[in-house]
Amino acid sequence: MSSRKTAGPSRAAAGGAKKVASGARGVSLRALREGLARQKEEEERRAREQELQAQAEEERGRREAEEEEERRKLREQELKRREEDRQRRRLEERKREESRRAEEARRRLGITAPLVEGGGAAGVDDGRKKRPVYHSRRPALKPKTVESEADVGGDQGSSGVSQEEENSAALNEALKLGEGSSDGSLEEDRTAIGDDDDEEEDAWDSKSLDEFDVMSAAGNSHSSGSEEDIKEKHVISTAPVVNPDNAVNEIVEDIFDAQDVASGDEKELRAPICCILGHVDAGKTKLLDCIRGTHVQEREAGGITQQIGATYLPAENIRDRTSLKAETAIKVPGLLVIDTPGHESFSKMRSRGLSMCDVAVVVVDITKGLEKQTVESLHLLRRHNVSFIVALNKVDRLYGWKECTNAPIVEALKKQSDDVKSEYKWRLTKVVTDFKENGFNTAPYYENNKKKKVVNIAPTSAESGEGVPDLLLLLVRWLPDIITDKLAYDDTVECTVLEVNEHKDLGTTVDVVLINGVLRQGDQVIVCTKQGPVTTIIRDLLTPHPMKELKAKGAYKHHKEVRAGQGVKIVARTCKEGIYVQASSVGTLEAIIAHLKSSSVDIPVYAWNLGPVYKQDVMKASAMLKRKEEYAVILAFDVKVMPEASALAAESGLKIITADTVYRLVNIYTEHIKGLKEAKKMQFAAEAVFPCTLKILPNRVYHSKDPIVCDVEVVEGVVKVGTPICVFTPSKDKSKNIIVHSLGRISSMQTSNGNQIFSARNGVVAIKISGDSPQEKSRSYGRHFDSSNELVSEISRRSIDVLKECFRDEMRAENWQLISRLKTQFKIA
Template sequence: MRSRGMSLCDIAVVVVDIMHGLEKQTVETLALLKDRNVRFIVVLNKVDRLCGWKHCPDAPIKKALENQSGDVKREFGWRLTKVVTQLKENGFNTALYYDNQKFRKVFDIVPTSAISGEGIPDLLLMLVLRSQATMMEKLTFVNTVECTVLEVNDDKDLGTTIDVVLINGVLHKGDQVNVCTKQGPVTTTIRDLLTPHPLKELRVKGIYKHHKELKAAQGVKIVARGLKYAIPGTSLVVVKPGDDLGQSEAKSQRNENEEGNVIQEISRLKTCKEGVYVQASTFGILEAIIEHLNSPGVNVPVSGCNLGPIEKKDVMKASAMLKRKEEYAAILAFNVRVMPEADVLASESGVKIVTADTVYKLVDSFNEHIKRSKELKKMQCAANAVFPCTLKILPNRVYRKKDPFLCDVEVLEGVVKVGTPICVYVGGTVHGLGRISSMQTSNGNQIDSAKRGVVVSVKITGESPKEKTWLYGRHFDESNELISQISRRSIDVLKEYYRDEMNDENWQLIRRLKKLLDIA
């Protein structure tokens, strides 16, 4: 998205945090600006965070610096030097704008505070001056329409609309235009041209101004039929009266090439075999979401992605995770419409569609979904979660010798819980006794679990006819150790859902019991 944005950019503003210097994404952006030979101004923001900074609201930065103490000026100086050095390492000569005598070779740095407004007048002044000095030829108006699609949006009143940047030429209500879509070039008629009211963003929903014609350069919302599958980043071509279909298709050839570029850009996004499916309205948003999901603090894998409304094919792709990792069978949808048939299929197949109005809320909602899914899965697998334990039968404290077997035991290792299957190791062979149906302390209180060193009374109830036939004193006695009857399945469940309840001693006991019970 940054790459396509540079193609529309005549002059750029690169914002750098004075407290952190150049970040990785800033270096990447600078490289793109350099490749496309785009002039830029470096905004050294957050000067108000310098220790001891005295606020001078909306003042020119030079005047604001004059009012600071010596310590603040020194800190500003060395932080400025650090940023200038980093920029020079990336091939850019920079200087404070009021010290810059060679602005065609040296890029301007404007210190600012977005909070209190220091330096903002300087930034506006430099944008005007540098634009006039370097862009005179570029700013010459021509009649040939040059228009790029930025976003595709669904509006409950207007239907599917596209937000475009009209770089050159004039658009009229009723013009025939050719739009590049996922299904190929589509010719449609402009039903309405909309712009926001002054000081309002085009993306903010609200009341728009209606126009019969609009002249470059500005952002425009276009209402027309057939825009559902329009591809952001492609060009919009006006079909002039008298143009035949062949000419229109020839003009759309560039769009087809751009469509391929967009698809290639999507395919280059970082994905893996197991992960969520991401859907967004524009490539830029899609790129930002995936980058955020792949960041170390979030670490949510992405298996696939797409642009535009969520359709049945997207749900089918996301449903592939049901057989691999069920909690990742989800679509993170941002600023896109969910088609009715896709919503029905998602409900039937078990694919979760997560929507939110910000990327952070989207991730939070997904994490909450993961948490609920794991808790539900944990409850479903609770019967298979057999914790490791070894028990010693206390002599002369056996109260019932046959099924159900009732005695006092000491927990030698691990943790014993109600429902744990118990077996006894006799003569080199393991024999099942049943499950612990209840436990209580010496004072008669019923408990659900007991850890190492605790003495409890246990009631072991046989589940199979063979288990019910075993008698204390005939088949086994206090010299035989009781152990939990773990299995490959129970170990996998503990690893997946109960890892936080296990410690190193428990894992060591599992390794010993695996050998004893001959578990692979």
């Protein structure tokens, strides 16, 4: 009975425990469900936020793309407008030039009837705007005189041709005779020659070598007859020159007589760009040296051209070189000669040279004729549509040639024996035939009466200089008249890059040919580098001295601006600041750069390379020597440093650091930087003037004259031993507001308890000011200043620069604010 009673409560307790456990499970499940619900809501909220953020980013990107597209369209419209304006101006200039030439021709011919657009006289209109067509063989025209016009007028009834028609025909005939390709087009020239020259070509081909006379033009100069007299103005005279010293001048007057007619408005012309082409053995390098006026030039390896070079010849030097009369005008400021490699391996370089030139000189060996590279150059000339002159070089190789240094070729030929003349005729005829086989009509310049259609040949000797003056005069006197539009100066900058080099003193330099426009210091340019296009500023513009080559080593002339056409070496900052890293593999290099860029190290890297450290790596890294000395370092990990690289680094002051671990490499560099900073501080400590203002405490001036000893309170900045001190006092002169009295430098400083100190930022200190100059020693307290005047550190432009460069880590923001205020008081820019 009792046992049952006892078991009853136990069962009741057990049932209660089950209910409690069941309730606890219910609470935990509810809490779990609520937690999951909250977590789900949080996830949904984050998803919505991310979706909204993505939509915002997408919208922002779309707007930026639309804005960029709009800017691009505006730029294209602006470029199109500028191009249309440029073309319109050129068309107007061309029309004005044609009108001027037509008017000049009318004046020379004595034609008084006004012209209409079609080329005929007023009142005569055949319904066409084209030039009248004439027979392929026309008699040469003779300028009309009063008598001849009267005769024509008397014959009108019999001929049935009006006076206006004859005037119009005469004018168009004259214009056609004096007309040439404005841009030197070879295709246009060959088309223009056409059937008109068939008879002349047949006559040339059938001409006997034995009967050929090099002086035929001179021999025919005395023939009579109206047609021959009229043609005399167009045929190149080679008559004997009376004064041998002025031989070039006399021949030039004969050649270019028709070009010296006074004209109205003339365009401003730039220097023509001339490309020198030819076989490697044709002597073009020596010819270029001869054109410069010296044979002592720095040679490239093997004695052949392997890079594109540029040489500027000013008009004054050309005038001296050719002994040209002072009154004879040279329309261009000079001549820019581009030298291209002649070896067959450099065909792309030759093509690059032709793409920027206005005229070419094809150098041909008279003893060998046209060679493989010469024929290739002719094809390039035809493709690029470039006019050219043939320099028939090595005439001095003809057996028995008598040297006539720097003489015109006509004068030199007169002094040769009959055997030499005969060989010269034969070889000249062979070269002319070779050119005809390649589709070009050529003739010696002194026999060429169609200089705008037939290619000129200028026989030369690169050794003794015969014919070189003739070649120069053809380039600066004949050329500008046939390609005036091409040489017209344009303000739009047009520039072609020749080479990009690393200079041990200048850093990265870019050799360019400035075809049009002006380059100035400070201009912004875009340069292609290994790291991609870089926008940079022109730091300096260098040109070689006149008659010197751009790629030759030596002193350069510095310019603030350079005008076209010119060969220029541009010095530009083409990289960011940082150190140079060299490693043995790509993986190691990536690890080193990542470590250097980490926030704990933070060392910038501007360039890198793989493999041993060579001389060119040192030259690239040396660019930092003039920008930031602490970055003039090469970190070389697990690579060999070549001896020539070590020697160049020691000579230039570049530091090469090597180590077996990355961390040791960085630690050595860090210690190197600390050493540089400490050395700089010691070097410029005397020039560093920290800013401070001091208040003199009354009744605590212990010595009023040099040395001045007193107690002061440091009001602003930091006062140091060695700081120059001055005081500002009002001026009695109304023209001056204040007077600055220099007192000397702080020679010692101590605290109130007598301890010597070297600097103080606040509190009261005792200072001793010692004067250096007699004027400073004469200053005294109570006479020149008192306790109402504030003592100030005497700063300067130099001291501020030293603080920025060497003591920046010791300067606080309030110190720079004080310097800014003191600069105004000292009137420092």
